[in-house]
Amino acid sequence: MAETGAAPAAALRDVVVHYPGRPPLGPLNLSVEPGEIVAVVGASGAGKSTILRLLAGLEGPSEGEAVRGSGRGRTGFVFQNPTLMPWADIRANVALPLELAGTHRDVAGRKAAGALEAVGLGDRLTAHPRQLSGGMAMRAALARALVTEPDLLLLDEPFAALDSVTRRRLIEDLHRLWTEHSPRPAMVFVTHDVEEAVYLAGRAVVLDAATGRVTADLPSPGAFPRPEGWRADAGFRAAVERLAAGLERSMATAGQKESS
Known part of the structure; x- marks a missing residue:
């Protein structure tokens, strides 16, 4: 659960990013509260990894602003590959x-x-x-x-290449580590997997496939860490279906624009 009453751990405010040879991404608006876990889902090329780079300060916006909260300003980043020496x-x-x-x-x-x-x-x-x-x-x-001991932890599909059993164990460990930290870091987790998004995060945002704008912001039910067997819970299944439908709509809109 997010820690309310404090400045956001990080935020994107009317951010637009221009790339040569393609339409701009944005405007992007996203606020991540201290201690909150947010999942970001969207089609390939929708801007998921761009959001992480903006939040980490690895890339600057062409327009708008990317801001950090009033904490220590430490950011941890877990990439798709371990990138160990x-x-x-x-x-x-x-x-x-x-x-x-x-x-x-x-x-x-x-x-x-x-x-x-x-x-x-x-x-x-x-x-x-x-x-x-x-x-x-x-x-x-x-x-x-x-x-x-970061204030903000950014994860760019770190479990995508792992088998399903290992992925589940690592997600459980991530919840445990987050729960044990005081104060808890805010986390932004990029994934293609809607079940992973609902299970891991307190809310999930969906990016439009064509513009990268946030088209849906959907809460996930239940407390952390997740109880045993929660993936079979009716509330979890319903949340997964809502998120899948939101992702499908975001991709359908892009297809309509391409065919028009």
């Missing part, structure tokens, strides 16, 4: 953002070990990326994003 062990990989921020190497190493313990890799501190399964590598990437 192959020559370094996992503890060194996770410690890197702390060391880059000026933390002493010994302190960074201890914090990295704690973060890896939290994601279930406490016994693999000296392993190298080639020695890890896909799920383990993504856990290491998640530990690296969380080790700085």
